[in-house]
Amino acid sequence: MKVVVTGAAGQLGQDVVRELAKKNHDVYGADRSQLDITIEADVMSYIHEVKPDVILHCAAYTNVDAAEENEDTAYQVNALATEYLAKAANEVGAKMLYVSTDYVFDGTATEPYEVDQATSPLGAYGRTKLAGEQLLQKHLDKFFIVRTAWVFGVYGNNFVKTMIRLGKERGEVGVVHDQVGSPTYTVDLAKFMVELMETEKYGIYHATNSGVCSWYEFAVEIFKQAGLEVTVNPLTSEQFPRPAKRPNYSVLSKKKIEAEGLTPLRDWKEALAAYLEESN
Template structure:
């Protein structure tokens, strides 16, 4: 069956891969970025969604400037809470399934074992609190919803940790990378594929979706350097040096531990995302093929 699908945040890392995935599968996709849809405007959300009458809405749009959110509190909530409310209300009017993309920042990062979907949330940042507010609004306003929490996202579109590391590994003699924060990297191509499969089901609820296995940022950077050499994609010049979070203070505290447990994927019989290192290799190949001048 061919479905009508709206994707918000269409110009973002995840949004663009979600659009490509759904279109490749033959669906009719309306791509909405800020220019096409101001999610903070309820009238605009109602007008566009009621006109297109989507079967599925993938809500990728978000205020993601984690540090700036500590100052721009109203702006973060306007997008992540009120914008999500507007999408949710309109989705329910047309009885569309809504997939809301959330984050590991809804947890406090103090755990010593992976967070599953039913762990108590306790966000420590404005960004995390505003994304949790969006989650609660989706659950209270929609009858057909999925919440997909993800973390450490990287993809071909926009800026991300992998692209930044490639640039710095080629341009610096030494490079310090935090080694006391642990999490789960996520390749947008893999996440988009999971979202596509999930959206066609009726297995509603909260999901943790990241590539499997875990690492620290330092370990992630080390793998980027190693795989870059193996694939002859780029030649690192920097010596990697592990450091602590305290050596790089930020306005918004980063979770020390935000590893995702994919319990909902397992118990619903869905296919898990592959290990993050395999995903990294695939991404480096995609990056090399898309633009030889990028790396």
Template sequence: MRVVVTGANGQLGKDVLKVLTSCDCEVYPITREILDITDEQSVLAYMDKIQPNIILHGAAYTNVDAAESDQETAYKVNALGTKYLAQAAGKLGAKILYISTDYVFNGTATEPYETESPTNPIGVYGQTKLEGEKFVQEYAEKFFIVRTAWVFGVHGNNFVKTMMRLGKDRGEVGVVHDQIGSPTYTVDLAHFMVELMKTEKYGIYHATNDGQCSWYEFALEIFKQTRRNVKVTPLTTNEFPRPAKRPKYSVLSKKKIKEEGLTPLKNWKEALSTYLKELN
């Protein structure tokens, strides 16, 4: 089984590669230097040469704030890059697993979003990721779309690392308390992706760690588990303005994972504990 992994140098990509080492497959890690996914001809030529059975597509333009002013690049990477990979998968009869986001929803819900809940992104990042989803469904027959949120892992910058750095430097932090979601540990997500890719259970999935919290509650738990005495002040979204709007509520329902008999991701507090051990 030949597996292509895009975004191989990223926070999620590196953990996906690690999980794939225990799987009996030839792995082709793709970085920007190896393949420009926004170049249609290059994508088709590369995939023709490799003839993958599965494309795990995690490469993305993920700078949510920068996307507001650099819409063209965000669209090229998140929408067109995904389109070309989906076309290649369709042509080769390969499976494609596309990592999407909670940002495809507008965040006005009061209960977890189901996989079939209406999408309505409020920013460029969410819009371009949703376009990617549409291209995957249009061009690939064997597809998995996995929406995730609030990702943290050892290999990149993330909220946990930021909190630990600020807590150490300042002894106090201000954190938004009116945005609710579910943290996701990249290792747990990577295990889920590899489990899913081996099946024929196609469609859209929501995959985050179990449970929910605000960013403020997430910060409190980080300092509790790291035994750091840091003062955490709750802020409103309005007190912390950013170029891109954030969904106020983006908890994703994992019902589909259970329905399909797949392994659910553990609770986010337990995931955080595992991550902190890995970090040390």
């Protein structure tokens, strides 16, 4: 299949490109230097020229705190660019997969969020990603939306890298213990995305590694697996204020993956071990 990947130079995009190449797909990696996805005319001409079978839309404005001050910019990238790509996909008959987020939910649930549960984002980032979901569905029938969370990979800045750096520098870190979710390794997410795009099983999916932890528990496991002696102090969200409010509970139910006969992602601790091996 001929596949366009937006955000091809990003943390997830690079692993998606690698996975597509392994499966012998014809990959067109579009990063910012090749295509400004916020310019509709450029998107239209690029997609009409390439005529892909699939668009994997990994590009996003992901700085959750900065989005509070720059919601217009975040909206351009997360919502309007998604709309332009969806319109172009519709015109050339392509499928499209959009990567979304647990931040479309407010985190007040006590059980894993199902794909059809009511959304209620707490901040600008979640609002703009949800707008992207809605605009995609408005313009295209052949869509996949993959909501994920707590993403970490070799090619980007992420919690695992930050913890290892701080642990080595300080020997002691404070991490919030009252936000609970599921980490996601980009290699595993990329594999799932490629498996999904090869089907016609359209709709919304939740995809993270399996298992649940708090950020505090995630940090403890990172240091354990990395063999670092670091003291981890549990903090409340109030003790660690950020510009954007985070959902306290953002565990996503992966029932749909199994219901559709797709391959579930492995346990997050196994994924972390694989990541640490790949990083070294």
